[in-house]
Amino acid sequence: MLELLERPLTDVPLVVLDTETTGLHPGLGHRIVEIAAIRLEPDPAGKWQITGQFDQLVLPGRRMDPAATQVNGIRDADLVGAPPFSAVADQVVALLEGALLVAHNASFDAGFLGMELYIRSLAAEPGQYATTLPNPWLCTLRLARQLFHFGHNNLGHVARLLGVRAGRAHRALNDVHTTAEIFKRMVHPLAERRLESVGDILHAQGGAIYTPPPPLAHLPSPLAEAITGRQSLRIIYRGPGGATERTITPLYPATYQRVAYLVAYCHLRQDQRTFRLDRISILDANPKHSSGF
Numbered sequence: 030m031l032e033l034l035e036r037p038l039t040d041v042p043l044v045v046l047d048t049e050t051t052g053l054h055p056g057l058g059h060r061i062v063e064i065a066a067i068r069l070e071p072d073p074a075g076k077w078q079i080t081g082q083f084d085q086l087v088l089p090g091r092r093m094d095p096a097a098t099q100v101n102g103i104r105d106a107d108l109v110g111a112p113p114f115s116a117v118a119d120q121v122v123a124l125l126e127g128a129l130l131v132a133h134n135a136s137f138d139a140g141f142l143g144m145e146l147y148i149r150s151l152a153a154e155p156g157q158y159a160t161t162l163p164n165p166w167l168c169t170l171r172l173a174r175q176l177f178h179f180g181h182n183n184l185g186h187v188a189r190l191l192g193v194r195a196g197r198a199h200r201a202l203n204d205v206h207t208t209a210e211i212f213k214r215m216v217h218p219l220a221e222r223r224l225e226s227v228g229d230i231l232h233a234q235g236g237a238i239y240t241p242p243p244p245l246a247h248l249p250s251p252l253a254e255a256i257t258g259r260q261s262l263r264i265i266y267r268g269p270g271g272a273t274e275r276t277i278t279p280l281y282p283a284t285y286q287r288v289a290y291l292v293a294y295c296h297l298r299q300d301q302r303t304f305r306l307d308r309i310s311i312l313d314a315n316p317k318h319s320s321g322f
Contacts (some may be wrong), residue, residue: 030163033129034228034237038216041227043069043077044128044164045212047204048138049101052094055144056244056285058292058303060089061114062103064142065201067209068124077213081124084202086111090280091301101199115149118158122146125164129227133184133208135168135238143240148281150243151256165231166238169211175234176219187211246282246289251311255279261296263312266304273297274312282306 033041046066052059065084069077086103088111098104121142132138143161150158173182179190184207188195193210196203224230231237248256255262256279263276277293280301284290288305295302 030127030165033127033165034226034231036227037225038129038219038227038230039075039225040071042071042128043131043209043212044125045069045131045205045209046125046138046142047132047201047208048141049103049199049201050097050141051089051091052097054285055141056283056290058091058283058290058301059094059097059141060091061087061141061145062089062093062108062111063087063101063201064114064117064121065205066121066124067205068128069209082202083117083120083124085117087114087117088112089114114145115152118146118149122159122162125162128164130162130164130166131208131212132166132168133187133204133211134170135166139166139238139240143242144244144283146240147243151281160243162240164240165227166240167212167227167230168234168238169208169215171234172215172219172230176222177215184208184211191215244282244284244289246284246291246306248282248291248306249311251314252279252282252291252309255314256281260314262314264304265310265312267308267310277302277304 044066048061049063050059050061063086067079068081070080072078086108088108093103093105147160150160170182173179173187179187184204185195185198188207188211191211191214193207195207219230224233251262261276261278265272265274276296279291279293281292283292291304291306293302293304
C-alpha cells in the first residue's frame with residue numbers, strides 16, 4: 030500500500046467505515062454489533078462515486094453494555110438472528126481492498142476491526158486469514174483537531190458547521206454518510222494548504238493510522254489448547270472481591286493498557302467475562318460438572 034501514499038487524494042479509492050459496539054474497549058472484551066461502509070471510486074471529473082456498500086448488524090457473543098445501548102440504541106433483542114462477524118468478514122475485507130480507509134475517530138474503528146479479524150483467525154487453520162489490514166486510515170476527527178477550528182469536534186457538531194445534513198447519530202450507515210460528506214468538504218481547504226497527496230494528509234493528521242496487530246499475550250498451554258479446542262477449564266480467579274472457583278470456556282486473549290487479559294465465557298455468570306491473566310490459577314481442564322458452550 031506504499032504507492033497509495035504518493036498518489037493525489039482525489040485519485041484513490043476510499044472506503045468510509047463506521048462501527049457500533051457493545052462498549053468502548055476491544056481489549057476488555059467489547060465487540061462490534063454493527064458495521065457499515067461505502068466504497069467511493071474517483072471518476073474522470075475528480076469526484077467520488079459510490080460503487081459498493083455494506084451495512085450489517087453483528088451478533089457479538091456477549092451482552093450489550095447498558096451505557097452503549099444508551100448511545101447507539103442497539104439492544105440485545107435487536108441482535109437476535111444477526112450473523113457473527115466471522116460470517117461477514119470476507120465481504121468487509123473485499124470492500125476495503127486497495128482503498129484508503131476513512132473514519133471519524135479512526136483509531137476506535139481500526140481497533141475493533143483488528144480485534145474481530147484476530148478473533149476470526151483463532152477458529153481457522155493457521156495462516157488462513159489475515160489478522161490485520163495493510164490499508165492506512167484517514168481520520169476526520171484528527172483532521173478537525175489539527176487543521177480546523179470547530180470548537181467541538183464530534184461528528185454532529187462538525188457536520189452542522191460544514192452544512193452537512195446528518196441522519197440519526199450513532200447508527201453505523203448514517204454516520205458513514207455523514208463522515209463521507211464531511212470529508213469531501215475538507216478536501217478543498219486541505220488542497221489550499223497544499224495538502225494534496227495521501228501521504229501529505231496522513232502526515233498532517235499526525236501520522237498514518239493502521240489496524241493494530243494481534244494482542245501479544247503469553248498463554249499457559251492449558252489456556253492456549255482450550256481456546257483452540259473450545260474446551261472448558263476450572264480455575265481459581267483472584268478478583269477484587271477475593272478468590273472464587275469458576276468454570277470458563279476461554280475465547281481469546283486481549284491487552285488493555287499493557288495488561289494481559291483472557292476473554293472467556295463464564296459458566297457461573299452465564300455470560301462473557303474478562304479476566305486478568307495474572308490472577309488466574311488453572312485447576313483442571315474439561316471439568317465434568319461444567320455446562321457446554
